[in-house]
Amino acid sequence: MSRMPALLATVTLIALSGTPALAADPTAANAAQARAPSSAAVRATYDRMDALSRSVFWASEQQADPTDAVAGVKLAQALRELGRYDQAAEAAQATLTVQPNNLDALLELGRAHIARGQAFYGVAPLEQARQLAPRDWRPYSLLGVAYEQVRRTDDARAAWNQALALSPDNPDVLTNAATAALTHGDAPGAETLLRRAAAQPTASAKVRQNLALALGLQGKMGEAEQILRRELPPEQAEQNLRWLRARSTPGATAAAASAPVSAPVAAPTPGGDTARTWNSLQGG
Numbered sequence: 464m465s466r467m468p469a470l471l472a473t474v475t476l477i478a479l480s481g482t483p484a485l486a487a488d489p490t491a492a493n494a495a496q497a498r499a500p501s502s503a504a505v506r507a508t509y510d511r512m513d514a515l516s517r518s519v520f521w522a523s524e525q526q527a528d529p530t531d532a533v534a535g536v537k538l539a540q541a542l543r544e545l546g547r548y549d550q551a552a553e554a555a556q557a558t559l560t561v562q563p564n565n566l567d568a569l570l571e572l573g574r575a576h577i578a579r580g581q582a583f584y585g586v587a588p589l590e591q592a593r594q595l596a597p598r599d600w601r602p603y604s605l606l607g608v609a610y611e612q613v614r615r616t617d618d619a620r621a622a623w624n625q626a627l628a629l630s631p632d633n634p635d636v637l638t639n640a641a642t643a644a645l646t647h648g649d650a651p652g653a654e655t656l657l658r659r660a661a662a663q664p665t666a667s668a669k670v671r672q673n674l675a676l677a678l679g680l681q682g683k684m685g686e687a688e689q690i691l692r693r694e695l696p697p698e699q700a701e702q703n704l705r706w707l708r709a710r711s712t713p714g715a716t717a718a719a720a721s722a723p724v725s726a727p728v729a730a731p732t733p734g735g736d737t738a739r740t741w742n743s744l745q746g747g
Contacts, residue, residue, distance in 0.1 A: 529561065532562045536571050543578055570602065577612060590602075619643060634665055634667065675694070
């Protein structure tokens with residue numbers, strides 16, 4: 464499977480050995496199960512830490528109480544952020560074994576399957592989440608990503624339209640739809656959506672960097688350069704600009720797979736490996 468280009472990668476995959484916080488010593492495991500869950504203050508502190516620290520903490524919390532759905536969901540999220548997608552799916556599934564209708568666990572299971580390039584298996588839990596929370600935009604946004612990954616383009620578009628009906632001008636949803644447009648070679652369409660997304664107060668730096676990508680791929684290098692130099696350190700901005708200058712012609716997205724990985728912008732080319740970079744895996 465081809466590597467993502469410098470301008471396209473949004474997730475740093477961290478290769479780790481072993482499983483965090485899974486005690487090899489049965490005595491230690493029994494001790495973990497015997498203790499009480501941590502206080503709300505301690506949990507809030509760990510929520511602000513890096514993904515590795517959170518994975519260790521939430522695995523310990525889940526061991527202390529296997530029925531703790533919050534711990535299970537947060538463990539799955541941390542593992543996914545570490546690039547341990549199979550384990551993230553297992554953690555979310557374990558939570559659903561205890562609470563089959565837990566909305567957050569269903570969403571996290573969908574994210575994990577999308578991230579591991581197996582979105583087909585994420586469709587069912589996400590459709591279940593949609594049924595449980597028909598007024599929540601997140602299941603629709605994630606379903607759009609899953610449908611797009613399995614080439615159900617019309618269903619993806621309908622899902623994103625519904626997400627936007629529930630959460631107008633949501634930057635995550637708009638960026639997902641724009642990413643699909645880029646995937647299909649429609650950089651102008653992606654630009655329109657990303658301008659709407661970037662205009663929102665809640666828009667992230669990734670949204671603006673995606674806009675720079677859409678602009679650069681159309682040859683609008685002046686505006687793309689202004690955005691990238693505002694959003695990225697000089698070295699990284701220069702690397703991305705070199706990549707764009709080499710590909711700033713219509714249809715250039717097809718050349719994306721040949722570039723190296725380094726910068727936090729999401730715009731996948733067709734194929735499961737790229738879907739993990741979409742903004743919906745962060746918020747939607």
